[in-house]
Amino acid sequence: MRRQSKIPIGVLTAILMVLVAGVCIIFLYPSGSESLVEDFYEYESEAEFGKSWDLLSSEMKQRFPDRADYVQNRSHVFLQHMDVKSFQYDVGRSKKVKNWKLDKSGRLHKTAYEIPVTQVFNSRFGMFTLKQNCYVVKEKGEWRILWDYRFE
Secondary structure, X not given: OOOOOOXXXXXXXXXXXHHHHHHHHHHHOOOHHHHHHHHHHHHHHOXXXXXXXXXXXXXXXXXXXXXXXXXXXXXXXXXXXXXXXEEEEEEOOOEEEEEEOOOOOOOOEEEEEEEEEEEEEEEOOEEXXXXXXXXXXXXXXXXEEEEOOOOO
């Protein structure tokens, strides 16, 4: 008589729980690129513009070479000029983009991730919404943010 090997129900339950947890992590938590964008806009919403500048790519830092100037400009536009009282943001799902450039003469990124961001500002001019696609690339092993300047 042949004996059947049965897997204990506890082991099957544990395996199932690990699989469910893995799926939840994949779908509920942002990827590295989305997480970076979340961090960037969290810093911006807290007026920690220096920390957000640190997350910009080297190409973006060519456009904003002086950290203090970036901080001053962001603060001036959003906090002083528009008198923003608060702002909320929503980071969308990333979409892989191949052969992307920041502008027509920019560095070619074989792979970038396009991530839509919607910001809602409560300001002296009322509520207004700003929608912008951010692009995230790996630079020296780190995720970094770029904006689209291809209108030039």
